Amino acid sequence: MRGQILGVDRRTGEGLVSGDDGRRYTFRPDDWAHQGEPSVGAYVDFDAEQSRARSIFPVPAAPQAVAPPAVGAVAMPGGPVTDRNKYIAAILAFLFGTLGIHRFYLGRTGSGIAMLVLTCTVVGLLVTGLWALVDCIRHLVMSDAAFAARYPRKG
Structure with missing residues (x-):
């Protein structure tokens, strides 16, 4: 399944993915199957097991989210x-x-x-x-x- 990373807790490494099916899936650092760290807005491919995302990989050449502008910008x-x-x-x-x-x-x-x-x-x-x-x-x-x-x- 594919989806977009909604958030990542930098302390624990746990996060949330919004699947293309409209459901949300949680993940832990050991579910991230790629080098580096997941980033908010990244479009990813993952295996869905109930409400958990496993084996998460970033989708190559997928549009990545841009950091939001500063307040008032x-x-x-x-x-x-x-x-x-x-x-x-x-x-x-x-x-x-x-x-x-x-x-x-x-x-x-x-x-x-x-x-x-x-x-x-x-x-x-x-x-x-x-x-x-x-x-x-x-x-x-x-x-x-x-x-x-x-x-x-x-x-």
């Missing part, structure tokens, strides 16, 4: 992940754009400092005001995937 299916929000960036650009606050939020420290310094002059204030308005509109119309690719997760 935006994940694009099969694409980049970001921990920033484009709507917050747009609001910051609209409200505090001339000070470059939205640029600091997005990790663009250099341009944020440039906006902050330019704001000290009247002409610079007009330039940064227009710059911030363009940034605000751009963040609102940018797709989530494009935003995540342009401003990836920190660290």
Whole structure:
């Protein structure tokens, strides 16, 4: 039978497999018949004995689960992940754009400092005001995937 590993207790090595038949099966470390350790989300082949999975092997070339993104992160299916929000960036650009606050939020420290310094002059204030308005509109119309690719997760 085949199924997917739902969880593994790292202390004991015991775990749970969701079989393709809709039932759940428990396993112990000695049921894992492959080198290495089972990982959550791995698609496996196993022998079912009542409610127990035995002789568990990972299925070659099966799609493996991807680690979930951090809390508050935006994940694009099969694409980049970001921990920033484009709507917050747009609001910051609209409200505090001339000070470059939205640029600091997005990790663009250099341009944020440039906006902050330019704001000290009247002409610079007009330039940064227009710059911030363009940034605000751009963040609102940018797709989530494009935003995540342009401003990836920190660290």
